[in-house]
Amino acid sequence: EKQPCMPTHPQKPLIIKTGVQFTTKVRLLVKLPEVDYQLKVKTTFDKDLPPGRVRQFFILTNNTKVMDIEDYSNGCLSVEFRHLLKEKKYINGTKGNEGLLSVTEELHSLSFEACFTVQGLTIDLETCSLPLVVISNVSQLPGGWASVMWYNLLTDEPRNLAFFGNPPRAGWTQLSEVLSWQFSTFAGRGLNKEQLAMLGEKLLGQHASCSDYQVSWSKFAKENIPGKPFSFWMWLDSILELIKKHLLPVWNENYIMGFVSKEMERVLLKAREPGTFLLRFSESHLGGITFTWVEHGENGDVKFNSVEPYTKNRLSALPFADIIRDYKVITDGVVPENPLKFLYPDIPKDEAFGRLYNSQPSKVHPYIPSTLIPISEMRSSASSTPRSCPSPEPPMTPGEFDMLSENLCFDIDTVSSNHNEKQT
Amino acid sequence: EKQPCMPTHPQKPLIIKTGVQFTTKVRLLVKLPEVDYQLKVKTTFDKDLPPGRVRQFFILTNNTKVMDIEDYSNGCLSVEFRHLLKEKKYINGTKGNEGLLSVTEELHSLSFEACFTVQGLTIDLETCSLPLVVISNVSQLPGGWASVMWYNLLTDEPRNLAFFGNPPRAGWTQLSEVLSWQFSTFAGRGLNKEQLAMLGEKLLGQHASCSDYQVSWSKFAKENIPGKPFSFWMWLDSILELIKKHLLPVWNENYIMGFVSKEMERVLLKAREPGTFLLRFSESHLGGITFTWVEHGENGDVKFNSVEPYTKNRLSALPFADIIRDYKVITDGVVPENPLKFLYPDIPKDEAFGRLYNSQPSKVHPYIPSTLIPISEMRSSASSTPRSCPSPEPPMTPGEFDMLSENLCFDIDTVSSNHNEKQT
DNA sequence: ACAGTTTCCCGTAAATGC
């Protein structure tokens, strides 16, 4: 009867940060013929608090508001709230969140109530949001978003707050669609088959090739990648953030192969002209991108070099395209040279990146313009050996994933915090 | 009788930022022989609000606390408050601060009251802080600090909240001592005679040489430097911040001449070996540092070059010492060379800066280490002509300025906000 | 339109809690 709907904010709905404003909008879907008085809607956070031990929050701002006729629609009533959430202090020991679940797995909800009388008949309306994650710092946003994705991927239940008590597994096929959808939503371009295959193998090992392996929630977002201090999703999200902040045009031009194993990388580059390079995300560090180029030694052997990955700090000093343009290697202290000639497979560097270069003349007159240049110093001995691997396929266009938008309808439209994205 | 005293925080006392905690400490200087009950102190902000139209604030946290015996002293009573300040909302139009004074010129105060009875005699105690400046964003901190300096430099009145209604002028001699004191306090090394002379000339023009020219408050902190979009103090403070964040060791080694006019710079460098350079702060941009070096053209003429000033953004990508070490000039596209050889007057570059270089091997194994290098590209035609100027004196050690600490005693110890400095 | 001022909130660091 009443249903919350319609978008307000784009980015990461269903995640609320304490102390930061968020908005919700509730709309009455049936038209009430005779409402000569004001219809009040009341918001409650965690109205029917589930038995589990979770943190408790309350809405700081006033939680009651009168519905209004929507300007743009056909006379529907709606109301938009702007709230602040704050955690309740625990007087007697029993701190909320205990043991098993992490705070980003703890699900909450917003309830909306209204009551009105028509011809002596009292009608109660009530509706409630999809499960929400409450965080206290943006550093928890990736974890929270992982939960929102997993929930909406794997259940149609509107309000299973105990979902992460025993979270189901996800088939790799489904999951990979969601991952690609993340990239197309947040970075403007999804992931192609090869990129997803690399991710599948990273997540599942050899099982990836199996028909449809199931991925556990833990493996996806909770346990660390073997030998690394971060989980699969943390790693992937750090890359997404790197793209959003520093690599958007390069990513959208499809110049970043990004997800390629080192083995595959060598196979690809091996047969190419010396000076051919490709761009790949670091697997060992969060949010890093590197380039690998191939060159031929004096004796005809093939050598591969990868630069130390660039992270957001470096990239905010120097845009990535400029790094590629200006990168120089000094071998044995002589004549610096840019070893990057062709973007894999064979696009001349300047043809690919030319439009993305920053011409930085900076004519502050009395001064000599200066710029930073990325340099590597090498001794002429460096060399490495390629290994053989199955041969690659040409890149594909990424699939489209509208599917989820249905599931996320309420979410996206209704609850969204302002921690979204910092616009620059 | 009661007097607020003793330090808690070091950095910028007497400036309070709304919504950020600050601490105050009040101490009872006389020992009360018989106090068998708790002595309560109450804090009030702007207790006797002056008639002028100023913003109104209130203390968010509880403002009453019981005095305690200080652990380390001889039984004195004291109490430390931790407060939050918030601006009152103005219901009926009359927004506080109007017209004439800017918010950082608006002076406020904290009052402390206590009342106790000895042998039937009721005694009221009251004391009050030195004038305070209330800001809402750290971007106002330089302006606020200018006010605190000016007040404490020019008056001994404990509580003249109308001070900036008609602020007195400062003699350049006094003022220059305060400026040097800023540098020695916040950057560890004060200003020498030459540096101060340059500042004096910048502030006063030719009058600087006069016996003791008076500087107006407006000229110091309010009106912009002719042709520049910032005031003298804003400019100087931006340099102080740059030093604190990026140049501390170089500054403390006295390697930054910093405040030299371009004319003087040429005079100094002219007679020196080619490759001699000095470090100077930008006068055209906020918080920038540049180096100027001298070289001799083919035909024996003297040329001066200054690099585009480095600001905090660039410096956080690459420390200044490394910039000096690695700086290269490419003339006509060939052989990059570092033109910086001797720090003025004749210290070999590496001898001066060697200890400050960052050796950045960054052995992330499979990768080739990479670093940023500052480069300028020049056409071989650039040239400039020196002008003649009076000759300089050798550097001096900066004077000491304990003088002010007396004046600032109460201030420093009693009210200090936590926006001080970000420790790294 | 605009300048002075405040609010907003991310992102890092520190503090806190368990």
Place this chain on the structure above:
DNA sequence: TGCATTTACGGGAAACTG
């Protein structure tokens, strides 16, 4: 002690407000 979580607040930018 170490890890998870929250708090603190600087700093950039947007929003506000006469």
